Amino acid sequence: MNRQVLAFLVALVVIALLPAAGGYPMFIMKIMCYALFACSFNLLLGYTGLLSFGHAAFISFAAYICGQSLAAWGWPTIAGLAIGTAGAAVLGLVFGLLSVRRSGIYFAMITLALAQMLYFYFLQAPFTGGEDGLHGIPRGTLFGVDLSSDINLYYVVLAIFAIGYITIWRTVNSPFGQALKAIRENEPRMISLGYDTAHFKLLVFVISATLSGLAGATKSVAFVSASLSDATWHMSGMVILMTLIGGMGTLTGPVIGAIIVVVLENKIGEFGRFMTQQTNIEWFRTLGESVTIIIGLIFIVCVMAFRRGIVGEIAHYFHKKQES
DSSP: OOHHHHHHHHHHHHHHTTTTTTTTTHHHHHHHHHHHHHHHHHHHHHHOOOOOOTTTHHHHHHHHHHHHHHHTTTOOOHHHHHHHHHHHHHHHHHHHHTTTTSSHHHHHHHHHHHHHHHEEEHHHHGGGGGGOOHHHHOEEEEETEETTHHHHHHHHHHHHHHHHHHHHHHHHHHHHHHHHHHHHHHHHHHHTTTTOOHHHHEEEEEEEEOOOOOOOHHHHHHHHHOOOGGSSHHHHHHHHHHHHOOOSSSSSSSHHHHHHHHHHHHHHHHHHHHHHHHOGGGGGGGGOOOOOHHHHHHHHHHHHHHHTTTHHHHHHHHHHHHOO
């Protein structure tokens, strides 16, 4: 059996057993949603070389559409997830048509501008709840499984994450994925060989947006709400951070990056209180208020010491060791 497939299956088994080992299902589900979001973004940045500053638009758009369809229209859960994901795909097509023929900072600024326009729409639209967000989203059932149970929902989210991850793996390891890597390395040469690079970039942009939407729709069902914070530029920056810390251009790097960022955001305050109790140093209590600074310091360390990201540096080390 292929080592990658075996490692993937082992990882799935380990994740499936985490609740039985004392893991908090809601916290792990949050990690899985953001890990899928980061992996889909990495498909655009790490494998195609396109830096989007507006990817929060897709995770938030899908969350709001899915939430509205379940809470206001009374749709079944599977239909809500589907329309949220499809809505993100359509939005990705629109954004892509307006941006993929630009490159570098121009591409990044266009995506940021479009995402900010959507943010201000969400801020004022009556169905989103403005700054309060959209709440009371029913989980419902999925193929007869009652999702009101956190454990049942946990395994549904795990299945969705696995499907999304496999989709990304298959895309990267296909001829289409090889063409994306070639565009990243030398787009003018690909154009000279007769490839319509704009078409490839538009397609991967839509795929990335679709999978980001799947993560957003799943998150809205898991947490029974859609938050305006997911539509801000801060979220777009956070997914870039997850990808760079873990290692862009690697399949597992964004997952590691998502774990690090989510754990820091949610657990650094508890760690600070624990350290205060152990050492009686009151300064540790302020760690929970300094999450952004701590994440920034970790990012600086990664940029200076791990230029390829954590997973990228590990892979590079073993590759050099094999060559020698």
